[in-house]
Amino acid sequence: MTLQEKLKEYQQKRKGLLATNFYNLETLQGVLIAASRCHAPVILQLTRSSIEYMGLREAVALARRSMETFEVEGWLHLDHGDSYELVKRCLEEGFDSVMIDASNKSFTENVEITRQVVEEAQKYNANVEAELGYIAKLGQSQMVKTTNTTVSEAVEFVRQTSVNTLAIAIGSSHGFYKSEPHLNIQRLKEIHKAIETILVLHGSSGIPDEMLQEAISNGITKINLATEIKDTFMKALKQTLQDSDEIDLRKVFPNACESVVDLLIHKFRVININ
Numbered sequence: 001m002t003l004q005e006k007l008k009e010y011q012q013k014r015k016g017l018l019a020t021n022f023y024n025l026e027t028l029q030g031v032l033i034a035a036s037r038c039h040a041p042v043i044l045q046l047t048r049s050s051i052e053y054m055g056l057r058e059a060v061a062l063a064r065r066s067m068e069t070f071e072v073e074g075w076l077h078l079d080h081g082d083s084y085e086l087v088k089r090c091l092e093e094g095f096d097s098v099m100i101d102a103s104n105k106s107f108t109e110n111v112e113i114t115r116q117v118v119e120e121a122q123k124y125n126a127n128v129e130a131e132l133g134y135i136a137k138l139g140q141s142q143m144v145k146t147t148n149t150t151v152s153e154a155v156e157f158v159r160q161t162s163v164n165t166l167a168i169a170i171g172s173s174h175g176f177y178k179s180e181p182h183l184n185i186q187r188l189k190e191i192h193k194a195i196e197t198i199l200v201l202h203g204s205s206g207i208p209d210e211m212l213q214e215a216i217s218n219g220i221t222k223i224n225l226a227t228e229i230k231d232t233f234m235k236a237l238k239q240t241l242q243d244s245d246e247i248d249l250r251k252v253f254p255n256a257c258e259s260v261v262d263l264l265i266h267k268f269r270v271i272n273i274n
Ligand code: 13P
Pocket: 079, 080, 173, 174, 175, 176, 201, 202, 203, 204, 205, 224, 225, 226, 227, 228
């Protein structure tokens, strides 16, 4: 099944499809072991920095072969693609889906570059995600309510770009929250009613389970998760290293990998609510 088909199916059933970032062999395996145990499909995401860290072809080969090994239905997605060139390289390497994030540019520029990416991605039958509104990135100021995505902007953006997956700003932000997060569910409902586009929640780390479920019930389909994976992995790794002077790295990583499995099993259960 293509990612577009799966997203549509999940949108209709009001279920969440988890999109997780991976950074190395261990975080990739942690995600896939959890997906396999839950019989859940998953979107595997790579950012520019992860691509630079692992190598594009190497990361793609590792992800594809690992999905086969763990018998997981999954797709490869470029997260926060920041240029047309990066998007094109990923499409050429066989990504199922690419995000072009021009949310920091003007509406007109965002429309323009998203249109170009949609046109290019069609040649590969790939899915395209764009972002509209202000979703704070790591280190940026959180919770700027005035820049939540508006309904009219969303309608116009989709009409002009034909993008089929859209990250909207409804109060979430990347990284951990400095105060209790609040999602603008009313705005989400209105946007969901106005457009058929798949809606994405970025910044899912630190959002309470019930709030995630409420977002899914009201129109979010793709749930992006990154920070909690890194945090869980590193905490477990640090603990293992503190407790032993083992130098065989093959003996210290499995515990950290297992912590990712536990986290992800919990998340799959939370978001597959229907
Ligand atoms: P978190 O790091 O807050 O989980 O957000 C992930 C994300 O939205 C990736 O695009």
